[in-house]
Amino acid sequence: MELEDHQRWLVDFYKKRNWYNFSPEIRMNFLTEEVGELARAIRTFEIGRDHPGEEKKTRTEKFDNLKEELADVIDQVLILCEKYGIDPKKILEFSEKKLTNRFRN
Structure with a gap:
């Protein structure tokens, strides 16, 4: 599947689903939530969770x-790209x- x-x-x-109408500021909150879920998924995968x-x-x-959580983060970024007209x-x-420019030797 191509990114576009x-x-x-x-x-x-x-x-x-009427989810697109949210402003970029609200969308950023969704992205932050998804990054938190990704952090938990990575922690669980790497060191586990001991939660009753x-x-x-x-x-x-x-x-x-x-x-799944990586996909959710990417999806939020793609929606923000669309909102700002960025390819x-x-x-x-x-x-x-x-x-490349920053780390040229």
């Missing part, structure tokens, strides 16, 4: 949850250029 295809699908999905209210998960289940591929190019 997923972004188009995602925006359409969010619009159908949670069922024990297999390593595969923990890894699947980590992938996600341009952000990737910008990142490479910035890092």
Whole structure:
């Protein structure tokens, strides 16, 4: 799947659910929430969790949850890109250029 295809699908999905209408400020709160969930997924995968209210998960289940939370973070970033009219591929190019220029020897 291409990034643009997923972004188009995602925006359409969010619009159908009336989730797209939230402002970038509110969307940033959603992104922060998803980053927190990703942090928990990474912690659980790497060192585990000993919480009496949670069922024990297999390593595969923990890894699947980590992938799910990474996807949620990416989705929020893609929605923010759409809100600001930014092509996600341009952000990737910008990142490479910035890092290459910053760390030239």
